[in-house]
Amino acid sequence: MAKVLIIGAGGVGGVVAHKAAMEREAFSEVMLASRRLESCTKLATEIQQMHGRTIQTAQVDADNVPQLTALLKEFQPKVVINVALPYQDLHIMDACLAAGVDYLDTANYEPPDVAKFEYSWQWAYQDRFKQAGRMALLGSGFDPGVTNVFCAYVQKHLLDEVHYVDIVDCNGGSHGKAFATNFNPEINIREITAKGRYWENGEWKETEPLSQSAMFDYPGVGERRSFLLYHEELESLAKNLKGLKRIRFWMTFGEAYLKHLDVMQNIGITRIDEVEFQGQKIVPIKFLRALLPDPASLAQNYTGKTSIGCLCEGIKDGKKKRYFIYNICDHAETYKEVRAQAVSYTTGVPAVTGAVMMVTGKWKGHGVFNMEQLDPDPFLEDVGKRGLPWHVEER
Numbered sequence: 001m002a003k004v005l006i007i008g009a010g011g012v013g014g015v016v017a018h019k020a021a022m023e024r025e026a027f028s029e030v031m032l033a034s035r036r037l038e039s040c041t042k043l044a045t046e047i048q049q050m051h052g053r054t055i056q057t058a059q060v061d062a063d064n065v066p067q068l069t070a071l072l073k074e075f076q077p078k079v080v081i082n083v084a085l086p087y088q089d090l091h092i093m094d095a096c097l098a099a100g101v102d103y104l105d106t107a108n109y110e111p112p113d114v115a116k117f118e119y120s121w122q123w124a125y126q127d128r129f130k131q132a133g134r135m136a137l138l139g140s141g142f143d144p145g146v147t148n149v150f151c152a153y154v155q156k157h158l159l160d161e162v163h164y165v166d167i168v169d170c171n172g173g174s175h176g177k178a179f180a181t182n183f184n185p186e187i188n189i190r191e192i193t194a195k196g197r198y199w200e201n202g203e204w205k206e207t208e209p210l211s212q213s214a215m216f217d218y219p220g221v222g223e224r225r226s227f228l229l230y231h232e233e234l235e236s237l238a239k240n241l242k243g244l245k246r247i248r249f250w251m252t253f254g255e256a257y258l259k260h261l262d263v264m265q266n267i268g269i270t271r272i273d274e275v276e277f278q279g280q281k282i283v284p285i286k287f288l289r290a291l292l293p294d295p296a297s298l299a300q301n302y303t304g305k306t307s308i309g310c311l312c313e314g315i316k317d318g319k320k321k322r323y324f325i326y327n328i329c330d331h332a333e334t335y336k337e338v339r340a341q342a343v344s345y346t347t348g349v350p351a352v353t354g355a356v357m358m359v360t361g362k363w364k365g366h367g368v369f370n371m372e373q374l375d376p377d378p379f380l381e382d383v384g385k386r387g388l389p390w391h392v393e394e395r
């Protein structure tokens with residue numbers, strides 16, 4: 001049994017807090033800390049009512065390393081689950097090192113003033129985590145996260161060499177709003193409006209934002225147009241999969257979503273640089289975030305399903321084979337269980353599974369790890385039972 005500290009009481013943090021509270025064997029105590037205490041107390045009350053377990057709460061600015069270190073030293077968790085924003089990753093890793101605590105997140109570091117995300121900043125912590133005898137697990141959400149583990153599973157059990165991977169992500173649900181994002185709007189819009197990128201034959205190839213698309217038949221949802229995006233798991237999987245020739249990432253967007261995004265970009269409200277407004281400096285995308293619905297608030301009336309998986313092609317015993325490994329998740333079901341929509345749920349459940357792997361020693365090591373570097377079997381067994389059953393089809 002071990003103590004766990006969750007940082008970030010947003011859409012994903014809510015799911016992590018519910019599921020960690022429901023995990024009575026691995027976690028002896030659960031604490032939820034966030035920038036605003038009221039975000040934590042609201043969730044703690046809901047968790048007490050729904051699952052009969054008391055979790056502790058705390059106010060913390062995760063960008064304030066001494067303040068966070070003091071909280072970690074006082075509470076003494078075995079692991080921190082970071083589900084605040086990617087901007088906080090390095091500060092939370094610094095505090096974990098200072099307090100001697102293991103670290104887990106679901107999104108790689110992104111500097112606030114440049115719309116760019118890559119693992120270099122976090123991989124640079126490798127020696128420090130090794131020397132401290134601590135573990136940092138990067139990207140334990142769904143994508144990155146379960147998708148990396150799906151690839152590791154295919155590599156371990158189904159193919160001798162994985163040559164082609166297409167990660168396909170569909171939210172076939174409907175929240176009834178004209179425009180809303182399913183996770184933090186600022187992070188989501190920065191990701192989607194960036195140039196696309198995929199890896200082929202050892203090189204990165206760049207595409208204009210949302211310029212390449214293809215139809216894909218998603219189990220549980222049906223055919224949907226999917227757009228090529230850059231996504232962070234491509235970087236680590238291109239490094240860690242044996243014999244890989246190409247890896248790409250695709251995501252579905254509805255016409256109304258794309259139309260709104262186009263208008264917002266044309267009028268400049270997705271800009272991430274400061275502009276002068278009535279004698280004050282504001283960052284337009286942060287202002288936009290304040291206007292858009294909070295992703296957690298979409299949950300109650302959400303209908304439909306998400307369907308996310310990896311299409312992997314390669315060779316087994318000299319023969320060409322193709323497998324699709326995927327999960328389908330229903331928005332209404334996740335609302336019933338933990339008052340969240342499926343995008344938050346599919347991120348929060350694997351974060352809890354990752355933390356359980358770490359505190360039970362099923363996954364252990366010193367240093368910084370991406371998900372595909374660890375044994376996929378115990379993780380997939382746990383995540384399936386915890387609420388995200390997965391399936392494999394030969395195609």
Ligand SMILES: NC(=O)c1ccc[n+]([C@@H]2O[C@H](COP(=O)([O-])OP(=O)(O)OC[C@H]3O[C@@H](n4cnc5c(N)ncnc54)[C@H](OP(=O)(O)O)[C@@H]3O)[C@@H](O)[C@H]2O)c1
Pocket residue numbers: 007008009010011012013033034035036037039060061062063083084085086088106107139140141142143144145182183184185187295296343346347
């Ligand atoms: N891998 C995946 O599959 C996947 C998918 C979706 C999202 N994600 C990642 O999951 C994370 C959470 O997303 P979300 O949709 O839950 O976002 P969200 O609803 O905006 O929640 C983020 C929370 O972080 C807290 N926070 C922000 N700055 C903080 C700071 N300096 N100190 C302490 N707390 C701080 C906020 O706290 P207050 O409310 O207290 O102000 C907010 O509640 C993001 O990093 C996102 O990129 C990963």
